[in-house]
Amino acid sequence: MAVTLFSRRYVPLLIHVLGWFLMGYLLFFYQSFNSDIQFPRLFWVRQCIFFGLMVGTFYLNSQRLVPRLLLQGRTSHYILSLLAVIIVVIVLVGCVEFGFDLSTKMHLAFHPDGKGKPKPYGWVQPTLFTIFLVLGISTSIAMLLKWQDDANLRTALEQAKTTSELSFLKAQINPHFFFNTLNNIYALTLIDTETAREAIHRLSRMMRYVLYETQSGTTLLSKELSFVSDYIQLMQLRLTDKVSVTLNTPSPLYDQPIAPMLLLPFVENAFKHGVSALHPSRIHIAIQQQQNKLLLDVHNTVFVEKTPSLEAGNGIGLTNTRRRLDLLYPDQYALQINEHTQAGEYHVHLTLDLS
Amino acid sequence: MTLSCIAVDDEPLALGLVCAFIEKTPFLNLVGRYSSAVEALQGLMTTPVDVIFLDIQMPDLTGLELARVLERSNRGAHTTRIIFTTAFDQFALDGFRVDALDYLLKPFNYEEFLRAASKARHYFELIQRPDPTPVAVQAPAP
Numbered sequence: 001m002a003v004t005l006f007s008r009r010y011v012p013l014l015i016h017v018l019g020w021f022l023m024g025y026l027l028f029f030y031q032s033f034n035s036d037i038q039f040p041r042l043f044w045v046r047q048c049i050f051f052g053l054m055v056g057t058f059y060l061n062s063q064r065l066v067p068r069l070l071l072q073g074r075t076s077h078y079i080l081s082l083l084a085v086i087i088v089v090i091v092l093v094g095c096v097e098f099g100f101d102l103s104t105k106m107h108l109a110f111h112p113d114g115k116g117k118p119k120p121y122g123w124v125q126p127t128l129f130t131i132f133l134v135l136g137i138s139t140s141i142a143m144l145l146k147w148q149d150d151a152n153l154r155t156a157l158e159q160a161k162t163t164s165e166l167s168f169l170k171a172q173i174n175p176h177f178f179f180n181t182l183n184n185i186y187a188l189t190l191i192d193t194e195t196a197r198e199a200i201h202r203l204s205r206m207m208r209y210v211l212y213e214t215q216s217g218t219t220l221l222s223k224e225l226s227f228v229s230d231y232i233q234l235m236q237l238r239l240t241d242k243v244s245v246t247l248n249t250p251s252p253l254y255d256q257p258i259a260p261m262l263l264l265p266f267v268e269n270a271f272k273h274g275v276s277a278l279h280p281s282r283i284h285i286a287i288q289q290q291q292n293k294l295l296l297d298v299h300n301t302v303f304v305e306k307t308p309s310l311e312a313g314n315g316i317g318l319t320n321t322r323r324r325l326d327l328l329y330p331d332q333y334a335l336q337i338n339e340h341t342q343a344g345e346y347h348v349h350l351t352l353d354l355s
Numbered sequence: 356m357t358l359s360c361i362a363v364d365d366e367p368l369a370l371g372l373v374c375a376f377i378e379k380t381p382f383l384n385l386v387g388r389y390s391s392a393v394e395a396l397q398g399l400m401t402t403p404v405d406v407i408f409l410d411i412q413m414p415d416l417t418g419l420e421l422a423r424v425l426e427r428s429n430r431g432a433h434t435t436r437i438i439f440t441t442a443f444d445q446f447a448l449d450g451f452r453v454d455a456l457d458y459l460l461k462p463f464n465y466e467e468f469l470r471a472a473s474k475a476r477h478y479f480e481l482i483q484r485p486d487p488t489p490v491a492v493q494a495p496a497p
Contacts, residue, residue: 176412176442176443179442179460179461179462180366180369180442180461182461182462183366183368183369183372183442183461183462183463184366184368184369185462186372186462187368187369187371187372187375188368190372190375191371237368238366238367238368238369239366239367240365240367240390275414276414276415277365277390277391277392277393277394277413277414277415278391278393278394278415303414303415
């Protein structure tokens, strides 16, 4: 790990060194290897100065001009600065060329017999070409690095957003459920201590599940199902005989990992909307398994008038649950909600692929 | 003085508990118990009471809605006061907006219940004496 980190940190440096080595090679060796002409010594001095100027131009552009002007949206300033840099470099190279009188010396080197005329401005075109090349590469690399940074940042932000969203959506049970249940148990202690004891046991099991099981990302299907069953049993304590509740779970159960408290919102929702104090109502919950698929069906009676029944501002609503499913089981679930079936019921059907 | 009262709660056990507390209190007289606000409203049409122990979150008609209905029909006639019983503390503000006498957070014990009930008794004692007799301070004879 330490070795990888070490080498990774030096990769960009290595690339720069290699790049400059290549450029130096082209400037210093390429010409001399391909001919047996003796270049004047001052030519090498000129190449050294030019090489130094290119290195300076490269880093001035990539470290200062691009981040401070181009990336700040000051494009016109950037172009003016580049023009200024090009002019300065040309002027400096020109000073060297004329100061050393290189055109005459080079002409002599190529034509030892003294034929023809030296071209005093022959250096301008290749020099300009090299400057453009260096500036082009420098700008491209600087932009590329910037884009890469942006992309990394975007990925990191996306990840952080998903994590925080998940922890926000993370299964939470409605505190009112706890208080109302505790109140019912309080009442039970006066009349039926045996049932009260049982209810306290159930409630503590549920609390343990909510407090500890939801901390990790996954739990077992069997635990999730017994949690749902505890919830239903405790809710029944709070209901009158007008509501009939049935729960079917698969038996034998093939245990699989599942995200905790994924099923509860659908059950909560049934109790939230499917209960009336005046009319009889029915809540039917069926959970089945087909290989790696989990099928959940929740039917509940609907009442025409709005029913803000047992718990308003319920834990996490169905919209949030859908979002949670999107994040946890992308393309692995199908959720159909039929708000008014022919039997006059609200029907939720969830198919979840747990493989 | 004795106050007539009813209890309204959709949860049978919770209703049973409030009723047990009411029966335990000598100055409260339980005249009805209802598992829905709609039934309570019908009962109140025939026999007005002094105090209602009213749950808020109930299907069909919530306690707050019932309180608003009573507030509208209450004017001038018999004054019915409400004590809310609920697990939802965020409704406290709404409760005071409909001029509730007190607010009991579930689960509550008998002491808390009695404090609210005593508040109701105190209130009805006050309105029965519209002009309280000033306390005569006797100056010590010189």
